[in-house]
Amino acid sequence: MVTYFRRMDDDRVFKALADPTRRFLLDLLFAREGRTLGELESAVEMTRYGVMKHLRVLEDAGLVITRRSGREKFHFLNPVPIRQVHDRWIDKYTERHVAALVDLKNELETER
Amino acid sequence: MVTYFRRMDDDRVFKALADPTRRFLLDLLFAREGRTLGELESAVEMTRYGVMKHLRVLEDAGLVITRRSGREKFHFLNPVPIRQVHDRWIDKYTERHVAALVDLKNELETER
DNA sequence: AAAATAGGTGACCATATGGTCACATGTCAA
DNA sequence: TTGACATGTGACCATATGGTCACCTATTTT
Known part of the structure; x- marks a missing residue:
């Protein structure tokens, strides 16, 4: 039962992996890293806002790491x-x- | 995009892993396999029905394998x-x- | 055979989640 | 410095999900 609560932290990782669109975004970054939001958006049938929300979830879980450069934001997969x-x-x-x-x-x- | 749809199958695995109670059940089976429903139920603060539902989800995902013996059902972790x-x-x-x-x-x- | 034990089903409800929109900020180019 | 570009935010809605309950079946024990 101790484990039960101690592990609650990595809830975010599993929640992040639970959605097919987010897994597909990870697939895209696995194939080629350093993509921008706009680039990822065009690969998914969804509005920009939806993709942004998903990327936020992945970033909060530590599955995606970002780096800003000017007005662009690049995304990287963290294994x-x-x-x-x-x-x-x-x-x-x-x-x-x-x-x-x-x-x-x-x-x-x-x-x- | 092909990958996106082809992979939809393992949706069940990720959905199954998304819940903390289900992950805890896997932890219990990882520590010692071959547990019955009643045994697992007593380790979680939840009614028997809730645990059963979770085990069903885990089984459908192939993360848990079961074996019946009389009126008991034993659960095993599949890695x-x-x-x-x-x-x-x-x-x-x-x-x-x-x-x-x-x-x-x-x-x-x-x-x- | 009756009672106790172990597991199972379908309906139901509160809450969490995915997705969109109107609106907003920061950066680059002409 | 005006306009286009790239990314952000908060509210909102339909649906999915976790959990419980009333009720049910199958197996063992006495």
């Missing part, structure tokens, strides 16, 4: 919180097995 | 979807660096 999610439920010992299993699954699925 | 989340935004090359960084962070924080 650290993702790794922490991983480490929460996959310990060092089982990691090898699980990773191998997932890799195998991917191979089998792409082979077809 | 595979967690690993898939990891692999989506952390590639093989940066994994080493990120993992080392997170480990270092943990050391520094527990040292104090």
Whole structure:
């Protein structure tokens, strides 16, 4: 029960990952970092305000890091919180097995 | 945009992880697997129905696997979807660096 | 067979969340 | 310095989500 409350902090990370649009924004930044709001906006079927709100959520969660330059704001993906999610439920010992299993699954699925 | 829609499937995994109670249930199963509903219920301040609903969501997402025996139902943690989340935004090359960084962070924080 | 135990369903309600709009600020170019 | 560009804010609304309750089924025990 202690854990229950202590962990409430990373609520923001999981809440941020819960929305498909936000995950897609992370995908875009994963493919190529340093994008501006306008650039991201054009990739999603949504108004600028919606995208901004999503980016705000991602930034608050620490999943996206920004850097301003003049009137532009560049967005970068931060993988650290993702790794922490991983480490929460996959310990060092089982990691090898699980990773191998997932890799195998991917191979089998792409082979077809 | 293709990715955007193709990935809609794992919506369930992220939605499942979005709730603190569900994450706590995963913590409980991570600590010791094979728990029954009644056992999990007593660890959370919530009615049995709430816990059941959460377990259902976790099961639908594939994060929890169950096995019935008589009138009891045992719950087990499945780490595979967690690993898939990891692999989506952390590639093989940066994994080493990120993992080392997170480990270092943990050391520094527990040292104090 | 009756009672107790373990789990399950559908409806219901308060609140949280995603998305848009009107309006506003700061920066660059002509 | 005027206009265009890039990003920001607060209010607002429809829908999704978490939690409870009344009621129900299946299995074990006495």
